Amino acid sequence: MQQAKELALSVQKDPGPRVKPRDLSDPILRRRYNKVVRKLGSKITSELPIVREDPSKVEELHVVRRDCKQLRYVLEMSEFSRPPKPLVTLRSWQDLLGTIRDHDVMIEYLRGLRKSAEIQVALNTEIENRSKNYRKFVEVSGENPVSRFVAKP
Secondary structure, three states, X not given: XXXXXXXXXXXXXXXXXXOOHHHHOHHHHHHHHHHHHHHHHHHHXXXXXHHHHOOOOHHXXXXXXXXXXXXXXXXXXXXXXXXXXHHHHHHHHHHHHHHHHHHHHHHHHHHHOOOOHHHHHHHHHHHHHHHHHHHHHHHHOOOOHHHHHOOOO
C-alpha cells in the first residue's frame, strides 16, 4: 500500500508534457491530424483484403477493428454538420467486427470446455452466427470509403 501511495504522490508532482503555443497552431494541428488519418486509412486499406479473403484470420480481424475504432475517434474530432460517409461506415464496420470478435472469444471458450452435447450445440450455433456476421462484413466492406484518406492532399 505504501508503494501505491508513493506512486500517487509522484504522479501528482509530475507537471506532465510541456506543450508550446506554436505546437497548437491550426496549420500544425491540421497537418498532424491529416497524417494520423492517412496512416490509419492506409493501414486499414492494406489489412482489409487479407481479412475479407480468409475468415480464419481472427487476430487480423481484431486488428482491423481496433484500427477502425482509432480512425473513427480521430474523425469524430472534426466538426461537421452531418457525419461523413466514411465515419458512418466505420461505425457499421466496428459494430460488425465487434460482434465477430464476441463470437471468436465465445468459440475459443467453448472449445476449451469439456465436450458434451449441449456444449457442441452452443459451439455450432456460435460458429454459424459468426459465419453469418463475417459474410455480412465481407459484403458491406466491399466498398472501402476509408481508402480516400490514404492519398496525401
